[in-house]
Amino acid sequence: MKTVYFGDEYSHTYAAALKIIEDTGLDGCETEGCDTVFDALERVKLEKADMCVVPIENSFEGTVVATVDALAEFELQIASELTVPIRQSLIANCGVTLSDVKTVYSHPQALAQCRGNLKKLLPRASAQSVPYTSAGLALLNGSSAAIARAPKEGQTVLVENFEDSSENCTRFVAVRACSQKERGNKVSVQFSTENKPGALLKVLEELNARGLNMTKIESRPAKKKMGQYVFFVDFMFFGKANELERLIKTLATQAEDLRFLGRYFKCGE
Secondary structure: OEEEEEOOOOOHHHHHHHHHHHHOOOOOOEEEEEOOHHHHHHHHHOOOOOEEEEEEEEOOOEEOHHHHHHHHHHOOEEEEEEEEEOOOEEEEEOOOOHHHOOEEEEOHHHHHHOHHHHHHHOOOOEEEEOOOHHHHHHHOOOOEEEEEOOOOOOEEEEEOOOOOOOOOEEEEEEEEOOOEOOOOOEEEEEEEOOOOOOHHHHHHHHHHHOOOOEEEEEEEEOOOOOOOEEEEEEEEOOOOHHHHHHHHHHHHHHOEEEEEEEEEEEOOO
């Protein structure tokens, strides 16, 4: 079995992937990093990998739009999720001091998570985006630093816990080509509605009528024309597989282009 993930072995996603692999009993499976979230999900779609692990939401910066957009495009399904506290480190080559740093590399989300400390400790340094947090480690020189999880050999941590808040955490998901309707207590769906009053409410009322707790709802552009949107909804579900099948069919009658994105469980529970 092969699992791919966003980033490299110094990334937070790699650490999350190892935990998911362990908790799901997949020890020993092959792992490989990908430069983008899209590439990781596409590998699963093209059957070049059995599973991928990607970030889907950060507690401070919100949804990772590359993940939700690609999930919808590829019609893949979430198999499990894992929420991880994110501790960022400011890393430089050995011998470099804080006063030497003129440029800081990291992923845009990580830069945003550390915005306050960057302004406080490195007010004159410029922030440069890279494809994933640890990609900046390969760019380090005598006047730069990177925000990442852990240093490579020959590098050192200038500042630990560089994130602005100790409450910073990221939700990761393991994605497969198909999931199951029997296991897990969370369900994700994606759909669109007619552009008329009450259309979205009709869909949500089906969840309310069954006493289901909706944990998240978010709209994304449908990428067709201005004013058209698709909605991503997460809700808790503790029923049987056939009950979920009936619910999905009912939701489909009230929505347009409804897609089941998986019934899944939280790792560690």
